[in-house]
Structures are given as C-alpha cells and as structure tokens.
Amino acid sequence: MTITKLTLRHIGLPMRFTFRTSQGALSHRESLIVGVTTSSGYTGYGEVVAFTEPFYTAETLTKSKDILLTAWLPFFVGKTLTGSWTMYDLIRDMESVGRDVSEAAGYDTLGHGDCAVLRAAERGVSQPLTGDTLRAQYPMAWAGLENALLHAYCGEQGVSTIGTLVPGKKHNTIESGVVLGDMPLPNLLKAVDAHVAKGCKRIKLKLKPGDAVARVAAVRKAHPDIILAGDANCSFLPEQADEIIALNPYNLCSLEEPFMAKDEAGNYKSTEVYSSLPKELRKTIKTPLCFDESVQSLAELKAMYATGWLDVLNIKVGRLGGLRETVRCLDYCRSHNIGFWIGSMVESGVSKYMHVQLATLVDTWMAGDLSDMSRYFEKDIITTPIEFSKGSLAVDFKPGLGTDIDEAVLDEYTLDKIVFE
Structure with a gap:
C-alpha cells in the first residue's frame, strides 16, 4: 500500500x-x-x-x-x-x-x-x-x-482491521454499558432507572470522596441485580481508604483508579504510589481494582501488575498507543489471568466503532463503556448508527474500520x- x-x-x-x-x-x-x-x-x-x-x-x-x-x-x-x-x-x-x-x-x-x-x-x-x-x-x-x-x-x-488483527473468539452482538457522570443523587437515580428500562444491564458511576458510598448504596438498593461498577478517576487520598473499603458490601464489578497517582505536571506515578501502600490495605479492599489512565502501555501494565494491586484493565486503543499495543496488552492479560473490558473516551464513531468491535471478544470482564452515541452528540461522523435496541447492538466487521464516514x-x-x- x-x-x-x-x-x-x-x-x-x-x-x-x-x-x-x-x-x-x-x-x-x-x-x-x-x-x-x-x-x-x-x-x-x-x-x-x-x-x-x-x-x-x-x-x-x-x-x-x-x-x-x-x-x-x-x-x-x-x-x-x-x-x-x-x-x-x-x-x-x-x-x-x-x-x-x-x-x-x-x-x-x-x-x-x-x-x-x-x-x-x-x-x-x-x-x-x-x-x-x-x-x-x-x-x-x-x-x-x-x-x-x-x-x-x-x-x-x-478485510476487517479488528476482525483480522485482534485474536480471540468474538460475538456478533454486544450489550450496552452506560457511564453516568457526577450529578445530584435524585438525578442519578432517575438516569439509572431510565437506562435500565431501556434494557441496560451494566451501569458505571463516577465516584469521588465524600459521597461515593451513599451513591453506590442508593443505586444498589434501587437495582439489586444490575451489574454495577465505579470509577474514581484517581480522586482518593490513601488516608481516605476507609471509604473505598466501605464499598465492599455492594458487589461492584470493579472500581477504577481509586487513589491519586499524578504529579503536578499530570504524569502518572501509579507504580510508585501503589507499591508504597500497605499490603494489609490491599487485602482489606475486596472490590476488584481496575486501571485505566495510569496504564498507557504494555510496560506500564506489567509494572502495575507487579505491584499486586491490578485486577482488571480498562482497554482503550487511543490511551494505549494504538492497536498493536492493545493486542499486546490483551495477550498479557490473558496469559496472567487479568480481567479486561473495553472503555470509551467520549469520542466520535471513528474511534468508538473500534471499541464496539473489540467489545465483542467473548472473554471480556463485563460490558464496555458503550451506549447510544445520541446521548452525547446530535450527529456522528460515521454512517453506522451506534444505537442499542433493548440493551443490545449488532456488530458487523466490514473492511477496514467497519463503517463509512459521513x-x-x-x-x-x-x-x-x-x-x-
């Protein structure tokens, strides 16, 4: 070419x-x-x-x-x-x-x-x-x-890029996974109710110190059987660990990036931060811990895994530096029994549709951060609508990206x- x-x-x-x-x-x-x-x-x-x-x-x-x-x-x-x-x-x-x-x-x-x-x-x-x-x-x-x-x-x-270059058995449909940002609790509960009514079976909540437990508890009480996850975006100090421990009873599928791990320049120091945390604390936190923004390569995945804190990896092609590095991270997760699932970046369909296709892998930890594009944007720049029906989306593996550009x-x-x- x-x-x-x-x-x-x-x-x-x-x-x-x-x-x-x-x-x-x-x-x-x-x-x-x-x-x-x-x-x-x-x-x-x-x-x-x-x-x-x-x-x-x-x-x-x-x-x-x-x-x-x-x-x-x-x-x-x-x-x-x-x-x-x-x-x-x-x-x-x-x-x-x-x-x-x-x-x-x-x-x-x-x-x-x-x-x-x-x-x-x-x-x-x-x-x-x-x-x-x-x-x-x-x-x-x-x-x-x-x-x-x-x-x-x-x-x-x-030929399809994802279908050809990413090993692993794949489904032909995926289930939706809605991410709900920080909002007043009454609004959050209404949003969860609305998405569950549309067939969504997995909700991820953005969490922060102070009200994380109350938010998770309220959603879990309203929907005891839903697959529920949390994302703290590196917002908790180590001395606030009790609030993370208090999430143990609520059966979260995973909690992303619990502790602060960035320096003033915005660079992640996750390996150093988590290596310095008490081993007893790791044993006390029962919720599977997932890492996202602090793992930007295979080398960083290996380093975080070596700390003993990483249970699950959030896969985003852009953050990991491309599809080749993504495939290498997938291989490492599979060979080391690390769970993985497919994230999303509030992105256009050009990147999103790659993640839709990756989410068809049968060995993903849970449904990805993939919901209707119309939630975010009035119009998308791809011609294949990413719109779920009763919580499900059929996925095709057409040549290249898998869809055309509008x-x-x-x-x-x-x-x-x-x-x-």
Missing part, C-alpha cells in the same frame, strides 16, 4: 450535556481525525482522542496535533506499507524526528520543522529523538495515525484541515 495523501482535521463536536467527573467537566469535545489515502484512492481514518486539557493524561490535543504536523504526517507521505505493522519498521529506521520533515511535504504553517526536537530538548530529552521514542511520548497521537494506516491497509484489501457531517464539524500529499 502506497500512501499518496495524509489529511489532519481538527474537529469540534458539540455535546448534548456536560459530562462531569472528579477531575473536571466536558461540554464540548474537540478531536483530531487523521485520513490516510492510498494510491488506489481508498482512505482510512483514525482518531486522536487526547483532550484539550491534561485532566486525563499529560498528552493534550495541542501536543498531539503539533507532533503529527511536524513529524509523523510529513514522514509518511509517499511511504509504502508491505504488511499490517510495517509502519513500525519505518519509524524504527528514522534517525531523528523534526530536522527535515518540513521538506517532506508542503506544510510550513508553524514556521519551524524542528518544533518536535526543540520542545523535547526544552524538556531535557537528548537529541536525536527516534520515531519509537516519540511514539512512547505521544501515544494518542500515534494511535490516531496508526489506526488510519491500518484501516487504509486492511480496507484496501477488503463526509458532510465531518465537514460540518471541521475547525481546520491540513493536507500533505
């Missing part, structure tokens, strides 16, 4: 409501859509799911966009992929990033092709930076490009567009 054009769109998706967690609120979703066009005219799309503010991880949308424009996209113009993962061989052979990328294609808006290297030098990173180094530093930016490359490669061959909606949401060819 020869790449003739790469397109980067900065899009803005107006949301139907403000989604609140312990770390912040989101009422307007900006994202980056990467398009990779081949010599045959086929285009594959990928999404960069970083947020505009570093409340989730340290990689922001601005950082992702910068590295794509100054390094990755110019580099891949005219490159040929001879296999699904050839892009990794190509970047491994890069001597450095940022020195000559401005000459690779006609992009000079930032006015400095060396931007990536200069900023890395300011952070104390030794030059030259290799492609693999940047991939590790900007996993979400790389994931968006990698996914677009994979969908173009597989789509051109007429070009009119994509154009409507596009804030700016840059083309390399």
